[in-house]
Amino acid sequence: MDNVGDRRTELNATFRTQANALLRKNVVYQKRKRRTNCCIVLAPIFFCLILLLLQIAVNSALNSADNRCGCKCLTCCTKQNGVDICHDNTADNPCRPGVFDSCKVTDDTQCGLQYSSGSQASYCAVANPSSWPPFLQVPEPEYRAQPARPATTSLYTAQDRTTGEALAQQLFAGGADPASVAAAQVALQASSNAAGVQGEGFTLLGLTLGTPATAANRMYVESAFINATGVYNMVPDCASDTSTAQLNTLLAGTGLTGQNNFTCTAAQTVWSANASAIDGVLYCGWKDARCNATTNAPIINAYDTSYDFLDTGAGKFRLAMYLNDTNIGNPAASRGPEDPNRIQKPVNQAVNAFLVYALGTKYKAQLLAIMDFPKLANKLRLDFSSLLGPIFYCWLAQLLLPVMMVSLVYEKEKSLRIMMKMHGLGDGAYWAIQYAWFLMLYIIYIFVLIAFGSLIDLKFFRLSDYGLQIVFYLLWGNCLIAFAFLASTFFRNTKTAVVSSFLYVFGTGLLGSLLLETFFDQDVWWVNIVEIIPAFALYRGLYEFAQYAFRGSYQNATGLTFARLSDHKNGMPVVLIIMAVEWLVFLPLAWYLEKVIDSSTGVRQSPLFFLERWRKSRAVGAAGPSGSQTPASASTELSASAVQKDAGKADSLLINVESADVREERLRVEELGASPEGQSIIVQDLRKVYPGQDGNPDKLAVKGLSMAVARGECFGLLGPNGAGKSTSISMLVGLLEPTSGTARIEGCDIRSDMPAIYNMMGVCPQHDLLWEQLTAREHLHFYGRLKNVKGPQLAAAVDASLRSVNLFNGGVGDKQVRQYSGGMKRRLSVAISLIGAPLVVYLDEPSTGLDPASRRNLWDVVKNAKKERGIILTTHSMEEAEVLCDRLGIFVDGQLVCVGNPRELTARYGGYLVFTIMTANEDVAKADAFVRQLAPTAKRTYGVGGTQKYELPTSEVSLSSVFAGMERAKQQFQVLDWGVAHATLEEVFIKFAKSIGAEGGN
Structure with missing residues (x-):
């Protein structure tokens, strides 16, 4: 027993050893x-190159004359009667923009604003930008708030209402005195003589100008002067206004085009109780707020910039401003560059109002003009990689999901996972190595994606912060791997898993592009739930990366960075949190589902299996030492098994009486419960019932199996197909869960100690479970390491195993298994079951498909392997059973019907001699009469022509009487040939199985 205990310790491979074995196998x-x-x-x-080619094609299409700064035209043409009439650009006959259709030849060395059309001007270099008067952003007249419409309304509040009212009165106060008008005329005259049009002269009048037009992306041109929406002169009362006419007079001499005149607009201020009231009123004035309408069209009540002067006083100025920013400066409103807000003028108004309030009307800080920075010439660019980024990279980042699913599901489908598990590979080591491999593959994959994308200058990667990209892709990679483990628990077929994975990847990308982007822009709350x-x-x-990269490409700025994660409506922080949480949730959930879902990785456990240890500890505490009961104790009450079967019209109960040898074996098992010394396998009343379906009764596959296998013994299970042999083996090796009963393997219970049993078990399954790409040597190295064999001992054990099964010579053991014949694969499966000298071995029809020589050699291998281990063997070869098995058990209709060694069974159930006689056809009747004289109850089993075969009961005849009788028979009729022999095991088995099967209604 001490030797067995040492072997159990030696076979118990640590987590590190198991992981090392699997890692080496996976690497190969x-x-x-x-x-x-x-x-x-x-x-x-490959995919980045496709994007690059698309990017080049799009940029080439956009690289037209209209999409770059204009150059001096050398030759231009116009159509006359459908014919192009062209001429050179000369002083006498210049090319006139707008008259001729096109310019055929340009001088690319002379480009600038003076040669550009309106569409080309924005692409030109501006070395000395123009200055423009600051404007107040006001609503369109038809959308201004009631009841002041068409006047504009600004809301205001303050902690001290008196102070607030005094400040509000100065917001639009001012006027055009003679001195300011003269100064404006001088400034405008100077600007008309300059190269650029400059409009700060209007501001010198001291008035407030407004426009519904948004500010241009860059203030090289003031959009208010070229926009048809007009320019408004904001005054407290248009009835007494005299400055608007003066503005129009000044405008006529400036050369400004696109705006014929200024329009007077009254601007009023209205007190609000507090800042919250201002915020609510501004929101309800928005077109999509629907505060003022339910079923009808929304009512728009748009307000001008509003003010909260807070605790402003004589010596203190504090200000908060409110404006509707829905379509101005909103990154989510457009994929293009942001429009700047017109906030300079409202701030200047409030500052001037405070200066007048605090110091008097002589003090003002007038904002004269706004000027942009100088700029270089540019071309129209469309960052196609960012435009397509979300859907394209969404597909690309999930491309490894089908690869992972193939690896995980394939090993379950081909039963390789359970094969490894039955030879001692724990779930923890399997998950760790698979996870490590997937993560390594993913990191290389993503590194290639980011590196190559950056190398070919895809803005999606180049403009985004690489640190943030690393965090994002690492979190996604771990989340993806965990999701693959979780999803694999629901699949057993590789093709189904792969197709489902591709549909998931493709479908989610399309849904994100066609549906979710709209809600990302709207920032609706339930999008965060969808992102689960x-x-x-x-x-x-990816959408956030693409948005920032697209705008950054236009603005020559960076994309998404850590600092911008706090931007309004930026969904990246929530995404990072979701990925991190799902990573931590999916892995334990996948582990749990693999335990409770029948996924071909072992016995399915109860949904509350994690509470079993707690329940067991409570049960032991309640029952105490005397309260325990072995699983076999229940079987002592029965000496017969009952099976209910459907007879078509009525149900009947059939009782199969237990034979004496089976009863003796069962009683021996019960006695061994207290002292199982020397026994390797003890099976106690093992039962398996498959629930009936569609109204059919339950199927009893195994009906109370009790047997014991000693160390050094090979126990053979014989029986017809469907008798329950494979079901019994499956329960012993952990593939199926017993309905009742149990078995102890070297003292370990199959219901609770299967991980320990796996470490000391070897299995040769009925079908070869092998990796086609690995060699026989690599298989044996892998399973040998799982049995904790290392170093030179492992190499020697592998060589010895290959020699024993004739896979060593000629380098056969170093060929991939896919090149093996069926017999070679079978021999390798037997070698795998015996590598590492396990304490228990299960051989399920090991010699199937072998030629006679290989079969004989395999028998020698099994006989030599019996020492100090228990072996259970199933076979259909009676010769194999007689050669290898110390004891046999015949299994019929789900139950053990006889037990004994081959000679005992032949003697006990084969109590007859097989007698064959060959005579002439006319002597057949004489021969039959002669046999009846020898044995009155003889049974003829075969008769063709003059050849007849009989079964002679040994109770009536003996070999000597048969020989003596044949001497007399030869004198009475012609005997051509004859023979007599004891019944073989195969004949006994066939006859016995038929009789028992008939009784069982098989």
Whole structure:
């Protein structure tokens, strides 16, 4: 027993040993798939090149004359009667923009604003930008708030209402005195003589100008002067206004085009109780707020910039401003560059109002003009990679999901996972190594994607902060791997898993592009719930990268950075949190589902299996030592098994009486419950019932199996197909959960100690479970390491195993298994079951498909392996059973019907001699009469022509009487040939199985 205990310790491989074995196997396996792995890793290069080509094609299409700064025209043409009439650009016959259709030849060395059309001007270099008067952003007249419409309304509040009212009266106060008008005339005259049009002269009048037009992206041209929406002169009362006419007079001499005149607009201020009231009124004035309408069209009540003067006093100025920013400066409103807000003039108004309030009317800080920075010439650019970024990179970032699913589901579908588990590989080591491999593959994949995308200057990668990209993609990679483990628990078929994965990847990308982007822009609250689906969280993160990269490309700025995560409506922080949480949730959830879902990785456990240890501890505490009961104790009450079957018209109960040898075996098992010394396998009343379906009764596959296998013994299970042999083996090796009863393998219970049993178990399954790309030597190295065999001992054990099954010579053991015949695979499966000298071995029809020589050699291997271990063997070869098995058990209709060694069974159930006689056809009747004289109850089993075969009961005849009788028979009729022999095991088995099967209604 001490030796067995030492062997159990030696076979108990640590987590590190198991992980090392699986890692080495996976490395070799992946080397054989290097082409596939290289294609996977290099896939981002292929797709990035496609994006680059599309980017080049789009930029080439956009690189037209209208999309760059204009150049001096050398030759221009116009159509006359459908014919192009062209001429050179000369002083006598100049090219006139707008008259001729096109310019055929340009001088690319002379480009600038003076040669550009309106569409070309924005692309020109501006070395000395013009200055423009600051404008107040006001609503369109038809949308201004009631009841002042068409006048504009600004709301205001303050902690001290008197102070607030005094400040509000100065917001639009001012006027055009003679001195300011003279100064404006001088300024405008100077600007008309300059190269650029400058409008600060209007501001010198001391009035407030407003426009419904938004500010241009860059203030090289003031959009108010070229926009048809007009310019408004904001005064307290238009009835007494005299400055608007003066403005129009000044405008006529400036050369400004696109705006014929200034329009007077009254601007009033209205007190509000507090800042919250201002905020609510401004929001309800928005077109989509629907505060003022439910079923009808929304009512728009738009207000001008509003003010909260807070605790402003004589020596203190504090200000908060409110404006509707829905379509101005809103990054989510457009993928293009942001429009700047017109906030300079409102701030200047409030400052001037405070100066007048605090110091008097002589003090003002007038904002004269706004000027942009100088700029270089540019061209129209469309960052196509960012425009397509979310959907394209969403597909690309999930491309490894089908790859992971193939790896995980394939090993379950082909039963390789359970094969590894039955040889001692724990779930923890399997998950750790698979996770590490997936993560390594993903990191290489993403590194290639980011590196190559940056190398070819895709703005999606170049403009985004690389640190943020690393955090995002690492979180996504771990979330994706965890999701793959979770999703794999629901699949058993590789093709189904792969197709479902591709549909998931493709479908989520399309839904994100066609549906979710709209809600991202609107920032609706339930989008965060939708992002719980991992692919949608990925899409939102990529969408944020793309938005910032697209705008950054226009603005020559950076994309998304850590500092911008706090931007309004930026969904990246929520995405990062969701990915991190799902990573931590998916892994334990996948582990739990694998335990409770029948996923071909072992016995399915109860949904509350994690509470079993707690329940057991409470049960032991309640029952105490005397309260325990072995699983076999229940079986002592029965000496027969009952089975209910459907007879078509009525149900009947059939009782199969237990034979003496089976009863003796069961009683022996019960006695061994207290002292199982020397026993390797003890099976106690093992039962398996499959629930009936569609109204059919339950199927009793195994009906109370009790047996014991000693160390050094090979126990053979014989029986017809469907008798329950494989079901019994499946329960012993942990593939199926017993309905009742149990078994102890070297003292460990199969219901609670299967991980320990796996460490000391070897299995040769009925069907070969092998990796086609690995060699026999690599298989044996892997399973040998799982049995804790290392170093030189492992190499020697592998060589010995290959020699024992004739896979060593000629380098056969170093060939991939896919090149093996069926017999070679079978021999390798037997070698795997015996590598590492396990304490228990299950051989399920090990010699199937072998030629006679290989079968004989395999028998020698099994006989030599019996020492100090228990072996259970199933076979359909009676010769194999007689050679290998110390004891046999015949299994029929789900139950053990007889037990004993081959000679005992032959003697006990084969109590007859097989007698064959061959005579002439006319002597057949004489021969039959002669046999009846020898044995009155003889049974003829075969008769063709003059050849007849009989079964002679040994109770009536003996070999000597048969020989003596044949001497007399030869004198009575012609005997051509004859023979007599004891019944073989195969004949006994067939006859016995038929009789029991008939009784059982088989």
